[in-house]
Amino acid sequence: MTTKQLFTQCFAAxxxxxxxxxxxxxxxxxxxxxxxDAPVYTMSGLGYYRPxxxxxxxxxxxxxxxxxxxxHTDVAxxxxxxxxxxxxxxxxxxLSGCVIDCAWTSSENGxxxxxxxxxxxxxxxxxxxxxxxxxxxxxxxxxxTTTAEVTARFMITPGTLGLDMGDPITLxxxxxxxxxxxxxxxTHTERTSALASVTSSATLWRVGEYxxxxxxxxxxxxxxxxxxxxxxxxxxxxxxxxGFLYGSQEWMxxxxxxxxxxxxxDYDETWDGFDQFMSRTVDVDSKTGFFDLAYIPFTANVGxxxxxxxxxxxxxxxSGGAELGNSDHGWVxxxxxxxxASAIKAAPGFEGVGIVxxxxxxxxxxxxxxxxxxxxxxxAIGLVRRRQ
Numbered sequence: 001m002t003t004k005q006l007f008t009q010c011f012a013a014x015x016x017x018x019x020x021x022x023x024x025x026x027x028x029x030x031x032x033x034x035x036x037d038a039p040v041y042t043m044s045g046l047g048y049y050r051p052x053x054x055x056x057x058x059x060x061x062x063x064x065x066x067x068x069x070x071x072h073t074d075v076a077x078x079x080x081x082x083x084x085x086x087x088x089x090x091x092x093x094x095l096s097g098c099v100i101d102c103a104w105t106s107s108e109n110g111x112x113x114x115x116x117x118x119x120x121x122x123x124x125x126x127x128x129x130x131x132x133x134x135x136x137x138x139x140x141x142x143x144x145t146t147t148a149e150v151t152a153r154f155m156i157t158p159g160t161l162g163l164d165m166g167d168p169i170t171l172x173x174x175x176x177x178x179x180x181x182x183x184x185x186x187t188h189t190e191r192t193s194a195l196a197s198v199t200s201s202a203t204l205w206r207v208g209e210y211x212x213x214x215x216x217x218x219x220x221x222x223x224x225x226x227x228x229x230x231x232x233x234x235x236x237x238x239x240x241x242x243g244f245l246y247g248s249q250e251w252m253x254x255x256x257x258x259x260x261x262x263x264x265x266d267y268d269e270t271w272d273g274f275d276q277f278m279s280r281t282v283d284v285d286s287k288t289g290f291f292d293l294a295y296i297p298f299t300a301n302v303g304x305x306x307x308x309x310x311x312x313x314x315x316x317x318x319s320g321g322a323e324l325g326n327s328d329h330g331w332v333x334x335x336x337x338x339x340x341a342s343a344i345k346a347a348p349g350f351e352g353v354g355i356v357x358x359x360x361x362x363x364x365x366x367x368x369x370x371x372x373x374x375x376x377x378x379x380a381i382g383l384v385r386r387r388q
Contacts (some may be wrong), residue, residue: 025055025120027089028147032078033114033133034066034140045079046115047130047144048090055083066140074110076140089148090119095130095337112142112318117337122150125310125342133316134331141193141319141330149311153207154344156304157354165303170257170347171355172295173220175202177286177312179336181226184279185329187243187271188232192278194330195317196247200224200310200340204298207305219306220255220298228267228282230330241270243278251291255298263291284336297347312340 031045051059059081066074083089095117118129127150133142156169163169177200185192204219228247235242247267254260271278286293300306318330346353 024084024086024151025089025122026085026147026149027055027083027118027120028081028145029116029118030078030080030143030145031114031116032076032140032143034074034076034110034112034142036111037063037065037073037075045081046113047096047117047146048094048119049079049081053083053090055085055089056081057084058082085120085122087123088119088121090117091121093119093128093337111136112140114142114144114316116144116146118146118148118312119337120148120150122152125150125152125308127310127312127340128337129312129314129334130337131314131316131334132332133318135193135318135329137328141317144316145314146334147311147313148340149309151307151309152357153305153307154355154357156300156302156306157356158302159354160352161350163302163353165301167302168299169302169350169353170297170299171350171353172297172345172347173204173255174295174343174345175222175253175286175293175341177224177336177340178284178288178338179334180281180283181228181335182279182281182331182333183228183230183245184277184331185230185232185243187273187276187278188234190232190275191328192230192232192243192330193317193319194230194332195315196226196228196332196334197313197315198224198226198284198334198336199313202308202310202340202342204306204308206300207307218256219300220253220259220296222253222286222293222296223251224284224286225250226282226284228280230278230280233270241272242274242276243271245269245278245280249282249284251286251293253293253296255296257297257299259297261291261293265290295345302353308342308344310340310342312336 027048029047031047062078064076066076112135115132120127127148129146129148131144131146133144135141181196181198183194183196185194200223202222206219226249228245230245232243233239233241245267249265251263269280314334314336316332316334318332344355
């Protein structure tokens, strides 16, 4: 029996088992910003908004009139696009996909801007994303979110080792996430609100096996969470600073070999002086940063069909919750357009084992969590917890 036939037979058998939500590639982008009503009806969303992309399955723009401002009427504009593909979305990694007035932004007082982009490539096991929100004294502020996700399946074959079906082997899951998050604003008496969130989850699990019914039996998993918030502050008897930032960065990884690794970092920074610029950039790298993760070892058996899933969620928000009301200033950039990438390799002693990826994965099926950030609405920003 050839490797191709072996893979086809085992994969067909796996399809008879429950919980087979095979994906592909998914990209979901959403923005909200405040602009003049003059160009709004021809304005495309900023970021990857490409109506000609064959992967586009949903595209929507809404316009909500606001109060008159500077001789014109301001409007809140939201753009939402979702792309699904069996292989890749935005494979060339174009940061911008808009085709009409896509360079138009406004830094006029009372306006805001937002951009969201990303890519997802199931054939290369890579995802990336970018979100930017910037506020220029607009009460509603700006919001940008991106979700990029890929799912693929592969089978372990004897390869050139002459192993039997069911023989245990050890593999290395090479995982790499890198990027940066930047926030900025101004200290009191100016009003600043800038919030950044980035979450990544990656999993490997054996298709068709559910253990004791307690859930999916993950072979290996990795997770990253970054949360940063920056505000102005009214000085008082117990805190004389005029601006502050706080948040955290957390990593976790584990596998069925007993491998377990975690890292945590707090952020707590203050600024003094009135009407001063403040900013902070956090560089992230799972391999060269403080998490120092090169690979995750895990065990599997020859003949196993394994599903790998990579997901990257990010959000940039300015406005809501600033001292003395809505914010005047704030900018947030999440730039993880580099890559969240994976590779599966044999551990020493198992070189030559076959790792065969499925040809032509099924169309992407977005899970509810994949779309959670889209459509949050700036009205929900006020729910973000402020530092007490």
